[in-house]
Amino acid sequence: MNHITFRQDRELDFIGLGRLCIDLNANEINRPMEETLTFTKYVGGSPANITIALAKLGARTGFIGKVSDDQFGRFIKSYLHKLNIDTRNVVTDHTGAVTGLAFTEIKSPTDCSILMYRDNVADLKLEPGEVQEDFIKRAKAILISGTALAQSPSREAVFQAIEYARKHQVVIIFDVDYRRWTWKSKEETAIYCNLVAEQCDVIIAGREEFDVMEIVTGPEIKDDLATAQRWFERQAKIVVVKHGGDGSIVFTKDGGSSRGGIFPAKQVIKTFGAGDSFAGAFIYGLLQGWPVEKCQEFGSASASIVVSSHSCSDAMPTVEQIENLIKEHRANSGV
Numbered sequence: 192m193n194h195i196t197f198r199q200d201r202e203l204d205f206i207g208l209g210r211l212c213i214d215l216n217a218n219e220i221n222r223p224m225e226e227t228l229t230f231t232k233y234v235g236g237s238p239a240n241i242t243i244a245l246a247k248l249g250a251r252t253g254f255i256g257k258v259s260d261d262q263f264g265r266f267i268k269s270y271l272h273k274l275n276i277d278t279r280n281v282v283t284d285h286t287g288a289v290t291g292l293a294f295t296e297i298k299s300p301t302d303c304s305i306l307m308y309r310d311n312v313a314d315l316k317l318e319p320g321e322v323q324e325d326f327i328k329r330a331k332a333i334l335i336s337g338t339a340l341a342q343s344p345s346r347e348a349v350f351q352a353i354e355y356a357r358k359h360q361v362v363i364i365f366d367v368d369y370r371r372w373t374w375k376s377k378e379e380t381a382i383y384c385n386l387v388a389e390q391c392d393v394i395i396a397g398r399e400e401f402d403v404m405e406i407v408t409g410p411e412i413k414d415d416l417a418t419a420q421r422w423f424e425r426q427a428k429i430v431v432v433k434h435g436g437d438g439s440i441v442f443t444k445d446g447g448s449s450r451g452g453i454f455p456a457k458q459v460i461k462t463f464g465a466g467d468s469f470a471g472a473f474i475y476g477l478l479q480g481w482p483v484e485k486c487q488e489f490g491s492a493s494a495s496i497v498v499s500s501h502s503c504s505d506a507m508p509t510v511e512q513i514e515n516l517i518k519e520h521r522a523n524s525g526v
């Protein structure tokens with residue numbers, strides 16, 4: 192029992208909505224971007240990464256988004272196909288929009304940053320009329336990425352998807368996924384993310400992301416419980432507050448909470464990708480009906496595997512890999 196009830200009469204477990212992009216991860220790690228010469232190309236974009244995580248865990252997944260009409264757009268679509276991610280609602284842009292790029296700088300295992308190129312990107316051109324009700328109603332859950340709210344028409348497409356999801360009792364999960372590059376101001380981010388969050392069943396965000404959302408509304412006292420309680424007064428049943436290397440806290444509407452630590456990685460290559468792998472494995476656990484503590488542990492173990500790898504999407508682990516890590520950790524700590 193984990194406070195979320197999924198409709199069982201659905202052919203898809205999960206649909207991700209938002210950006211499908213490219214990550215260009217520096218090959219020469221432990222160097223500033225100015226000195227980086229080569230990069231490896233991966234499919235990226237937070238909601239894409241989360242959907243890929245679920246697909247690799249064995250969930251039946253699909254995606255709603257828009258890709259550029261070029262080599263990058265085709266690369267992304269064929270990658271999703273290979274993982275059996277249903278792309279019937281991945282639309283191809285015909286206006287000359289481009290694929291968003293995320294260049295990663297890995298200066299040290301703890302000092303990583305991302306340089307995003309997001310002008311005229313295809314993902315933000317998704318139109319409300321392109322969101323298929325018939326597709327959404329086939330799923331148990333849909334994940335909304337907050338970045339899809341950054342501009343019109345993608346912003347309206349999100350609200351359209353939420354309407355369909357609520358109409359067909361599809362569980363709505365919101366990952367705030369705040370990326371400053373696509374927004375005009377923090378106030379704009381806060382207003383739209385709050386409007387969406389109040390309609391969602393599960394909300395996942397880092398402490399700093401909740402702080403951005405609270406710029407316009409409070410709560411006055413900035414603490415995780417106060418944040419969670421605000422959303423429990425709306426639609427939310429589970430609120431997850433991520434704290435990077437300090438782990439996460441999962442709150443449930445019945446007053447429960449679970450503080451989770453991390454699985455220290457043997458070798459951290461980079462810190463990005465932690466949030467997406469955590470979210471993918473956490474949601475997988477919810478879909479299995481596991482208690483939230485187990486979902487949280489599964490998410491943390493998945494994150495540990497991804498921070499030890501060069502990529503985000505390609506490195507998303509299987510159930511077996513995560514279970515092995517948890518077993519190994521328990522054996523080492525004598526539990």
Ligand SMILES: Nc1ncnc2c1ncn2[C@@H]1O[C@H](COP(=O)(O)OP(=O)(O)O)[C@@H](O)[C@H]1O
Nearest residue numbers: 433434435436438439453465466469491494495
């Ligand atoms: N250095 C790390 N080593 C192992 N696990 C980590 C590390 N950093 C984060 N995690 C795990 O990933 C989760 C999400 O990470 P966080 O950095 O908060 O998300 P985001 O990448 O979205 O900012 C954390 O709650 C923790 O379980």
Ligand SMILES: O=C(O)C[C@@H](O)[C@H](O)C(=O)COP(=O)(O)O
Nearest residue numbers: 235236237463464465466467503
């Ligand atoms: O979200 C993006 O557009 C870039 C991602 O593909 C990138 O790998 C990343 O930043 C992962 O985000 P995180 O899991 O929140 O650290």
